[in-house]
Amino acid sequence: MRLMTGGIAAALVLLLSGCTAPAPVATPVAEPTPEESAPAGPLLCGDLVADVNLAAVMTGSDGVVPDPVRAIRPNDAFDAVELAAAGGLGCSWRVGVAPTTTYAEGDDLAYLSIEVLPGAAAQWQPAWAGDAPSEDTLAVGAIEASTAVGESGWQLTAPVGDAWIAMRLTASGLGTTGSRYDGIAPDEMLSRLGDVAEATFEAVQGATPEQLAWPAATSQRQGDAVCNGGLDPQGIGMALDTTFTETEVYDPTTSAPRSFGEAVAAAARSYSCDYLSDSLRGPHISVVYGAGSFFDLLGQADVSTAFAPLDLSTAAGYADGDVALRAQVTDGPAAPVLMRVGDSVYMIFSKDGATAVAEAVLAQIR
Structure with a gap:
């Protein structure tokens, strides 16, 4: 008589008892760790x-x-x-x-x-x-x-x-x-x-x-920085009942920057004009072309609490979309004015009559 081996005997016992052998257990496979992707779009x-x-x-x-x-x-x-x-x-x-x-x-x-x-x-x-x-x-x-x-x-x-x-x-x-x-x-x-x-x-x-790659001005100044057009000294002088005989132009693109602010001004291709007479240093006006869409930044705190809307709707040359803000200060007419005209943004400082200067700039543009 042949003897059954242990493995055959065990299988026979399971068969006779109505049980089946357990199915083999699959070895779990570790899933790869997903790579952390960089945020989409420009940094915030x-x-x-x-x-x-x-x-x-x-x-x-x-x-x-x-x-x-x-x-x-x-x-x-x-x-x-x-x-x-x-x-x-x-x-x-x-x-x-x-x-x-x-x-x-x-x-x-x-x-x-x-x-x-x-x-x-x-x-x-x-x-x-x-x-x-x-x-x-x-x-x-x-x-x-x-x-x-x-x-x-x-x-x-x-x-x-x-x-x-x-x-x-x-x-x-x-x-x-x-x-x-x-x-x-x-x-x-x-x-x-x-x-x-x-x-x-x-x-x-x-x-x-x-x-x-953050949004930037769609159209920047291409030519030289010149105090003409809206920045012409004749109309600005008339607004202040004086005559400016000289203008000083600061163009940050003409020299290497010495500070972060100068580098920004050069990249934005902004410039500024100072108006002088024989006895008076008059307004200081800065302008950045193509920046009109960014004027909405000034609706945020704390510009919104320190500046108040300036109504220029009756000024010569006014058009829909033009908007101005005047700083709320306690020393009267020296309050600076921020203004969007078309697609350009202006900042006007004047010891007297910043509002009158803003109106003159607007009138000379159109």
């Missing part, structure tokens, strides 16, 4: 800095963690339009009560701004400390950033990838009536700014060209 302000870092850098000497809100410092209104026209990204936040004038006073008021100008790294210059470039630096990761401390606050700037990045923390009352940062060492404030910069630099360094 939220991609440059986390809320927790914003709150940390803007915390005052009382230690109370603030809740920063998006806001443009009123005195930076034209600069915001200029940067957008140049194809850059401007981000800014405020803590404290929103100002109702361009002076932005209040011992609890502070602004943090982060600005990125793509394609400008080769033009980079250090921050300015007073009337000279600063020699102070701060290591932010592998990047050596230029820093400066002054009466208005703290600055940090560096070339990152092919972009020029500028950061600034300003506070009312610094060095005078007192600010929310009294008692905090300057190095501590710069260290906080460096923490914010580290995340910003990483975001810009890791960005694709498409992520640094």
Whole structure:
């Protein structure tokens, strides 16, 4: 008699008992981890800095963690339009009560701004400390950033990838009536700014060209900077009941930039005119062509609280779409005017009669 092997016997027992052998269990195969894709479209302000870092850098000497809100410092209104026209990204936040004038006073008021100008790294210059470039630096990761401390606050700037990045923390009352940062060492404030910069630099360094392609002015100035047309001195002089015998033109495209602001102005191809007589230095007018669509930026806080609409609908040359804002200040006619005429944006400063000058510019354009 042949003996059954153990395997055959076990199978026979299962068969006789009405059971079947268990099916073989498949070995699980690990699925590949999905790769994290870069955000679609240009970077946004939220991609440059986390809320927790914003709150940390803007915390005052009382230690109370603030809740920063998006806001443009009123005195930076034209600069915001200029940067957008140049194809850059401007981000800014405020803590404290929103100002109702361009002076932005209040011992609890502070602004943090982060600005990125793509394609400008080769033009980079250090921050300015007073009337000279600063020699102070701060290591932010592998990047050596230029820093400066002054009466208005703290600055940090560096070339990152092919972009020029500028950061600034300003506070009312610094060095005078007192600010929310009294008692905090300057190095501590710069260290906080460096923490914010580290995340910003990483975001810009890791960005694709498409992520640094923000909208820009569709049509910029092509020819020389000339104070004619709407900027002709004759009509502007008549508006102020005087005669201007000379104009000074500042064209930022004619020389290498010495600061971030000059690099932005050159990229936007803006320029300015100053009007002079034998005994008077008159209005100062800046213009950036092709920037009309970016005038809507000025509807944001805090420009919206520090400027008020200026009605030019009865002025000669007015057309639908023209709009103007006048700064709310307490010293009368010196209030600057921001104005969109067609596809161009103007900023007008005049010791007297800024509104009259704005009307003259409008009339001479059309």
